[in-house]
Amino acid sequence: MTRLADAICEPCSKDAQPLSKDEAQERLKSLSQWQIVEHDGIMKLSRSFKFRDFASALAFTQSVGEIAEQAGHHPVIVTEWGKATVTWWSHAIKGLHLNDFILAARTDEVAE
Numbered sequence: 001m002t003r004l005a006d007a008i009c010e011p012c013s014k015d016a017q018p019l020s021k022d023e024a025q026e027r028l029k030s031l032s033q034w035q036i037v038e039h040d041g042i043m044k045l046s047r048s049f050k051f052r053d054f055a056s057a058l059a060f061t062q063s064v065g066e067i068a069e070q071a072g073h074h075p076v077i078v079t080e081w082g083k084a085t086v087t088w089w090s091h092a093i094k095g096l097h098l099n100d101f102i103l104a105a106r107t108d109e110v111a112e
């Protein structure tokens with residue numbers, strides 16, 4: 001079975017259906033320490049990563065930015081001293097898509 005991080009991100013058209021709560025909860029089982037949050041009715045995938053200082057959090061932020069650029073799919077990243085919080089969702093469909101779970105898995109690999 002293909003590892004989630006190795007799965008191919010499909011171009012997410014604006015006509016794609018966002019995952020339902022049940023589908024998103026099912027996909028969440030493939031990840032650890034991520035949670036589904038909802039802002040303004042939009043489901044998002046979020047996880048905070050701890051670091052020893054700001055420079056380490058910033059380097060992680062840069063690495064996540066690089067995987068986002070490679071995929072053409074971008075998160076919100078809040079970078080602070082000792083911590084970075086990454087939140088993925090698909091803006092075009094105002095919800096969660098398999099792509100968000102793939103990028104979350106890739107984010108975990110960058111944190112290793």
Ligand SMILES: C[C@H](O)[C@H](O)[C@H]1CNC2=NC(N)=NC(=O)C2=N1
Binds near residue numbers: 091
């Ligand atoms: C034109 C550009 O490719 C699109 O706006 C991309 C950019 N990055 C994106 N990132 C995310 N998370 N969702 C999107 O819908 C999205 N669309």
